[in-house]
Amino acid sequence: AQTVTQSQPEMSVQEAETVTLSCTYDTSESDYYLFWYKQPPSRQMILVIRQEAYKQQNATENRFSVNFQKAAKSFSLKISDSQLGDAAMYFCAWETSGSRLTFGEGTQLTVNP
């Protein structure tokens, strides 16, 4: 079975600093997608960034970027210039055909002013 592991239940960062959230996954498939979702207190699940496994180039979305290491099955999220609005629960997720997502346990990010 596919699993996604987030080893950091909680992280904190100073406003304007950089923070990296870790995620590892386990799969025998070669074609899949990886995502980071953000869940603020409103509980809305918001897509932050996604990575196609067949692409070697790391995805970037403004202040958010990933470090995708396919051989190591690692998919970390880097948030640069952290803002107070970045405070939320962050979920790493894995997906194969059919769009069904397998989520990690989540990392609660606190941004300190």
Next chain:
Amino acid sequence: DAGVIQSPRHEVTEMGQEVTLRCKPISGHDYLFWYRQTMMRGLELLIYFNNNVPIDDSGMPEDRFSAKMPNASFSTLKIQPSEPRDSAVYFCASSPGQENTEAFFGQGTRLTVV
């Protein structure tokens, strides 16, 4: 499009009562998913549909849970009878299909069974 719409936002019910959660997916999306979020188990997939047909319901916890999708614009998740351990946030999500794998989530229904 207004996004995925779930109702109600909050539901409080007594143990033993029937509960029905509703979802309207984004128009044109072929896939619809029901997820449950709890502190103990995190986010887990309960069931998903492709073109209104249930594809995988292996995540449905027990026979008390049932889901239907009578048409492309509506789905329900029913719990009968409800139990306190069913208390959770239930999310509905939809996706255009395999060529575009992003899933769009509704705002969830917080269910409390007392």
